[in-house]
Amino acid sequence: MARQAKHFDTRFNKSLLHPRYWGTWLAIAVLFLFGVLPASIRDPIARLLARVVMKVAKKPMNIARVNISHCFPELSGDEVERLVKYNVRMFVLVLLSQAELLIRSKAHIKRRMQLNGFEHVKAARDAGQPIIFIMPHVWPMEYAGLRINMEIPLVTMAKAHRNGLFNWFSNRMRSSQGGRVYMREAGIRALLAELKKDNSFFYLPDEDLGPNKSVFTPFLGTVKATLPVVGRLAQAGNAQVMPVKIGYDEQAKQFVMTVMPPIDPQDMVGKENEALALNKVVEQVISAYPEQYMWFLKLLKTRPPGEQEFY
Structure with a gap:
């Protein structure tokens, strides 16, 4: 039997009012409050709260130290520590x-974002091609997805969370501009089907999905396990592959x-070439705003045979 593509249901369900979600509702209410505040008020509060996060988020910060130390071996211990603290602040x-992505107007979101390089998107769309946008896990990636979705049809794929209310809230936000969010279980076939329907999507190539x-492939100051599937997807779906970088200017x-x-399709011929091309793109995006990358992810979990684990 053919596997059916699955996507998140963003319709409200009364089960989300269960007492086990009351704490999550409170957190969402706080986010909504911050979402309506102007950045001139919200940002200073965020900087103060970041100091609290630094005191309690010991494990994620240790993972970030490991990642940064291996990716940027030229940095001193003090420089690594400064980047970790800056990273928490931006988080x-x-x-x-x-929350402003869900409750504020399109005009407001557009004012909050400076969009450069859209001529590349327009050229691809004028040529009748969908686009696979390449973006690693950066803190403002939700902004990037929704901003593009205001201009062209877009889908994405996300991992389900155990908290049903958080699933509903985050995926309602991601689909607020008419997009669709697939579950990971839907697989590559779902994305290929969307390309053939002329829908574009974001692909995050930096996550370590195992051996x-x-x-x-070389990645910054180390090597990384990279899954090369984008080249074949682009070829099968007649799509162009475009990297995207984004960062918040305080x-x-x-x-x-x-x-x-x-990316030149010839640069992605063969698994090794594609993995190298993807990692180079990820390096460019990270280097633009290194303080805004999700360094707490175990992106270097899989190591070459014989090499000691990092975490």
Whole structure:
């Protein structure tokens, strides 16, 4: 039997009012409150709250130290520590602003974002091609997805969370501009089907999905297990592959987003070449705003045979 594509149901269900979700509702209410505040008030509060997070988020911060130390071996211990603390600050700052994506107007969101390089998107769409947008796990990635979805049809894929209310809230936000969010169980076939329907999507190539079918490829100051599937997807779906970088400018109080030129399909011929091309793109995006990458992820969990584990 053919596997059916699954997507998150963002319709409200009375079961989300169960007492076990009351704590989550309180957290959402707080996020809504911050979502309506102007950035000039919200950002200073976020910086203060970041100090509290640094005192309690010991495990994620240790993972970040390991990642940064291996990815940037040229940094001193003090420089690593500064980047970790800056990273936590940006996490809190972006987190407290995200509710605006659901409750504020399109005009407001567009004012909050500076969009560069959209001519590459327009050229691909004029040529009748969908786009696979490449973006690693950065704190403002939800902003990037919704901003593009305001211009063209878009789908995405996300991992389900144990908390049903959080699933509903986060995926309602992600689909608020008419997009669809697939569960991971839907697999690559669902994404290919969307490409053939002329729908574009974001693909996050930096997550460590284990050794199965992955290729060990240079990545910043180390090597990383990378799953090379984008090239074949693009070819099968007649799509262009475009990297996207985004970061929050604290002075301008704007998210600066840039769609980069498409990757040459010839650079993704063969698994090793594709893995190298993807890692180079991820390096470019991270290097643009290194303090805004999700360093707490175990992105270097899978190591080459014989090499000691990092975590």
